[in-house]
Amino acid sequence: MDDPNTDLIQGTLDMLILKALSLEPMHGYGIARRIEQVSRGVFKVNPGSLLTAFQRLERVGWLNSEWRQTDKSRRAKFYSLTRSGRKQLEVETTNWNRRASAIARLLKAEG
């Protein structure tokens, strides 16, 4: 179900979505932009994968969704983090940091 052409590192999309939503509820496009902006354009999000990921995360219970008026007075589907979503973000962040620092140490040792 995941698009293999995504420019993201496999398995990080979920974490990035959760991170993006940790500040405030957003709609799909907003999340995509946020990820691009914060990563300074390093990560480009495939909309198909993104919208599918929303379905998955919502089913698992990490996201809630709601149709709301945007500031441009259009209806859009806004996603927000649930309590267990927030917990999941913490877990993934810790895991990621541990792995990242391990890889960093490995690279340093070799260099």
Next chain:
Amino acid sequence: MSLWRQFVRGLRVLGNRKAADQEIADEVSHYLDEATAGFVSKGLPPDEARRAARLELRGMTTVREQVRGYGWENGVDILFADLRYAARRLIGDPGFTAVSILTLALGIGASTAIFSVVDAVLLRALPYPNPQEIVRVWEQSPKGRRMNLAELNFDDFRTQNNTFASLAAYDYRLSSVSGGSEPVRVNIADVSSGFFKAFGVEPSRGRAFAAEEQRLHGAPAAIVSYSYWQRYLGGATDLSKFHLRMDGAVYSVVGVMPESFDFPPGTAAWIPRELSAQGLSRTGHNWRGLGRLRDGITVAQARANLSTIARRIKERYGKDVDLNDAAVVPLADAMVGDVRTALLTLLGAVGLLLLVACANVAGLLLARTSARRKELAVRAALGAGRGRLIQQFLAESFSLSLAGGGLGILTATWAVRVLPAILPANLPRQQDVAINTSVLLFALAATVAVAASLGLFAAWRAAAGDLQEALTDGSRSYSGTGASQRFRGFLVIGEIAITLVILIGAGLLGRSFLRLTDTSPGFSQQNLITMEFSLPTPQWPERLDQSGIVRQVHLVQDIMTRLRANPGARSVGLAGAMPVAAGDDLPEGDFIILNGQKPPANYAEFGRIAQNPSQAGHALYCVASEAYFSTMGIPVIRGRMFGEQDDWNSPHVAVISESLARQRWPNQNPIGQLIDFGNMDGDLKPLTIVGIAGDVRARGLDSPPSPIIYVDYRQRGMNANSSPTILMRSAAPAGEIVSAARGIFHDLAPDVPVKFSTFADEMGGWLADRRFLLLLVGLFAAAALALAAVGIYGVVAFSVTRRTQEIGIRMALGAQRSDVLRLIVGEGARLAVLGVAIGVAASFVITRLLSSLLFGVSATDPITFAGVAVLLSLVALLASYIPARRAMRLDPNTALRYE
């Protein structure tokens, strides 16, 4: 939690697929708008911004489909689509669908019905607490023969074992019971104190036996069965007013057993064994043994324990005892006994029938599949995965099988309601036969197994070979490859082989049955009316005294005189049991030949003389009246039968059967010999042999003629060892005679329960289990034969269609109609020959399992084998002749153009 969420969300989508799709579409189009706006704000003109946004999304439809594809509900959607498609296809081919569903319903229905019997009789646990701990117990002779327990041996088993929580002795007999709403002839059981404890069941009303009811000359008490209580005691709550008269004593009713308690089967009342004096024998095997094992003790341990005790008895008493071992068998196994083989045979036959049914449907599916290969090739080319294609086949086979299985279960429900009418009376636990959860589970499992194997088989055959080839095949009327036709051939060969096995089984059983009914019992069976009755008799060892015998003789003579006066009555006789049909009621035992010695004064002396093999013999004991032999048509071989002069005061006489004379007095004249058989009737007065009568298969048609000693009822009376039966030969219709006889009994002996019947009916009952087995196996064989015929017809007819062009060419080149006929029939014949050959080979192995059910034919009876092979071949030829005739009549002109 999240599983629940998955489930609910999925259901919501399934509930309103449209709304869900709309929501996804809205979200995607909003995304597109926002992306466009984003590009515009970066300075792109609106048109280009929109194009850039679309590019980023890589197609809105694709995204929508991608998002929509997430979730388990999509699998359900596909499944439904497949099922709808399968249903449409099945409805579109009603002939195929109807034949397949009916075939499967036949197979599954028959299997389910038979399984319900097997479940009730063999599989279901007995309705007692921890039934696996309840066992039957026997003494065992050095030759390995199981014997009932002798009183003193039982006492030793009971007091010395350390493996039984309870060990009991019991016995049952037919007896007249009065004191209820009417006198009846029913089974009553004498049970020792541990009996109910061994079952772990107590009376549901009233109480168990008290201590003072379980000792010699104690207060006579009886516990009655639920059905006796309902039927003859009106289901009354107050039991204290009921007193039952049985065998001359009066018993107060103290309890009623629960409805589910039925042991020994058919018992109406239980009385304490301890009330009457026990013999002190170690060789009189009068008691059946039953017990409950202690917690954690295995059957093997219990047996080892009793074996040790038995060996101890043997060591101590040596030649005075005939046991040296013991046998312990779980009660459930012991009850089922010989029925097991018959039921397993039925289950095997019905299983084979199900296989034939499946093979038939598989053949039909195969024909359809090969016609579908092109469609499959197109679907595969369009990207349908293997899994999806298999699912499509499974959807079809499941639709078929579920319909067939459902119809089959309905059939089985009906069959279970009809079955009691044909189930043999001696089948234990048949009242439990029902469609219950485990039977339904069996039906479901069978259905699913059939569905899965048919679906996978069809998918496998469809995917076999190169699908590309199917696509490029030019002919529009593509009708199957040679390979699939060959495969259908294999299926039909298998079908024929299996059918042959069932047919041979049915043939062997049928021939056994004919042999059996052809066997002469040793007398003429026509126009024989039977009246079984019981007289109050003292229990062994108390003997009938002279006045008791005189009373009996008076009554019986009065009855027989009046019966003889009936118009149409030719002659009337009396015997101690109806031979053959109720031959098991005749007791057997050792007698002694006096050889000039003076008769024994007591049983100890009798027993000592019986130790000497030159003075001992073994025979059945049967009381008879003067006219018994002439009434039955048993010939006089030598000497004389009983006569007027043989009354109580004259020397007691005996008539022996020819086989006993041959066995015991080979090349001698037994007439005039003095013998003693007093252990049977409690009278040690010796008997003089005065005549030899023709042989009778008293124990049953399937047993060799029994050695019998007949004694005169006027001299010996009828004690508990006799089940007196009046036999009457009459030219008048049985119904008239019976109603006249009923009146006579009512006048002369209103308290005596009688069972009126005809010998033919009683023999029918005796043959019932064999007839039942034969009937069902025959039915299954006929069904399998019909299916096999349809299978052969299908293959040959299909082949004719496929070879139409070829036939046209042959005819155009000058082939005669007979050549075409030979060509097509030859195809069917080849299948038949192969199938029959395989079937015969398989039968040689399989029919051996039937040996114990056969009589007078061997398991490899050449006549049956040959007959069945010929029958099946003829059916195969006939089934291929029909399509062959069509081929023969083809117009070569049309055939050549046939596509």
